[in-house]
Amino acid sequence: MDFILKPWPWYVSGPLITLTMLILVLFGKTFGMSSNLRTFCAIGGAGKYADFFKFDWKAQRWNLTVVLGAIIGGFIAVHFLSDGSPIQLNPETVSDLNSLGFENVGASLLPSEIYSWDSILTLKGISILTIAGFLVGFGTRYAGGCTSGHAITGLSNLQLPSLIAVVGFFIGGIIMTYFLIPLIF
């Protein structure tokens, strides 16, 4: 049982993500997490402002159920299936982050420099989370999907638009990581 409590290697995790996609496909659905953001908008009455949100959101209840499950899965994984092992990052990554002022790198899933309440309750902290979230939500719908819809499902289904979107993901990600994060922190 010990191996379950340790972090899982890529060659276990990757195929299990494929399995997640395949189960949804076999249920006659598709794997796409960002579609739920559009559903949230529709539930909130966004259809009054744009036709993009005029659709039968009740037909998306299955996907909202997946979201609910994912939240529960996150809870189960950290409380019952983890031994608290630190993340085995490349030492170069750790030293890069140390030099940007990040401490305890890899001790938990997320840096307290971004996600702790102390950080959020500053103008800079709340701006970081708000801008980051906004870019994800705007970008994913503009691109037509996120990591699950484009990178996993779209690439598996040999879709050229997905390949282009994934190239876009990396252009944005590299600009943020190499140029903007060093300016922000």
Next chain:
Amino acid sequence: MKFLKFLFVGIFFGIVLVKSEAVSWYRIFEMFKFQSFHMYGIIGSAVVLGALSLWLIRRLNVKSTEGQTIQLPEKEKNYTANIIGGAIFGLGWALAGACPGPMYILLGTGVFSMLIVIAAATLGTFVYGLLKGKLPH
């Protein structure tokens, strides 16, 4: 009851992404710095196995549990939107260290500040819906 199976798929997905560390901000930073094979191994193996499986599903004409022929939606060929939207998404992904799936999962791990990110992402989607007709696609 018909939703119960989807609840279990979600639970499974949440557990896998936490145990793979794909929900970690640090792993995303490391990936974009090309300093580890970990995330590339996860995505790469998922895609290769996914492509093989979808090929096999078509080849064997496997039906869904609803009895339908399995037909994945074709992605719209809006290449300008794919690349620009993708880059905007990438900026946010690298800063938040989380894409939409991990946002929900991390909320479950007890990171309640993720609610701010989810709310902002919903707002971003709303603004896209308002501007859709004016943006190049």
